[in-house]
Amino acid sequence: SESDSDDDDDDNDGSGERRQSSRAAQSSSRAAARASPSSSSSPRQNGFTKPPPRARARAADDDEFIDGYGDASARYDAQAREDARRRGRGDTVRYDRKAMRKELGKGPTLAESLVGEIVYGANAVREALRQNRRTSFALYVQDGDGGAGADAEVLRLAQELKIEVKYASKHDLNMLCDNKPHQGVVLDAEALDVPLLDDLPRWDGQGLPPVWLALDEIVDPQNLGAMLRSAHFLGVDGVICCAKNSAPFNATTSKASAGAMEAQ
Numbered sequence: 001s002e003s004d005s006d007d008d009d010d011d012n013d014g015s016g017e018r019r020q021s022s023r024a025a026q027s028s029s030r031a032a033a034r035a036s037p038s039s040s041s042s043p044r045q046n047g048f049t050k051p052p053p054r055a056r057a058r059a060a061d062d063d064e065f066i067d068g069y070g071d072a073s074a075r076y077d078a079q080a081r082e083d084a085r086r087r088g089r090g091d092t093v094r095y096d097r098k099a100m101r102k103e104l105g106k107g108p109t110l111a112e113s114l115v116g117e118i119v120y121g122a123n124a125v126r127e128a129l130r131q132n133r134r135t136s137f138a139l140y141v142q143d144g145d146g147g148a149g150a151d152a153e154v155l156r157l158a159q160e161l162k163i164e165v166k167y168a169s170k171h172d173l174n175m176l177c178d179n180k181p182h183q184g185v186v187l188d189a190e191a192l193d194v195p196l197l198d199d200l201p202r203w204d205g206q207g208l209p210p211v212w213l214a215l216d217e218i219v220d221p222q223n224l225g226a227m228l229r230s231a232h233f234l235g236v237d238g239v240i241c242c243a244k245n246s247a248p249f250n251a252t253t254s255k256a257s258a259g260a261m262e263a264q
Helices: 002-035 074-087 097-103 122-131 152-160 170-176 221-233 251-256
Strands: 117-120 136-142 164-168 185-189 212-215 238-241
Touching: 117 122, 117 170, 117 251, 122 136, 122 152, 122 185, 122 251, 136 152, 136 170, 152 164, 164 170, 212 221, 221 238, 221 251
Parallel strands: 136 164, 212 238
Antiparallel strands: 117 185, 136 185
């Protein structure tokens, strides 16, 4: 009948409208979910914890850390502050290892206690004390077995020169020398004063002329030290090195020369 067909049409129209409204509600909910992440969403993705964005490492009040998902996370608070200290961002101070040790009530390390530069190795330290061309500030000797305490000459020279002798563990000396073979003795002294070419004495024409070794751009301190050692053994009067593109006269060169750098 016509009335029955009209009722069926009304029912179909109503169900169609309900389906359309349901689809619209689902679309709006999806759009809202994409626009703002849910506060109850888990910070774990694919089984791994997603770290917070570096730009949001510090909240406005500097007391609460926001992990990017709307949740306050104390887990990342210390990490964020430490990163900020290392970068020197914002109002926080730059990461300072010495300040951190002071805050923890620990004294300075041997490297932080240095006044000049180091000379390590038994022969290098012994020759540096013999020649006394440097101003020495302290002599560090390894305590316990395997140290240089049995080297009576090193201790005697330090006593004659009134250099303070300090005993340290092997680990501290290793850290001071960057794990290089110090042989249980390290000297804290000023840098070696190397004269310039114009300051060298001239040959007066009497007797045999001096023998000099001229080195051109020897950049490896091990090679430079070996050449200084050989030149000293062969009786060379002096060695001339380039002011640029040459290995420095540092602790590594002195150790490789077995102390010959201190005597020339």
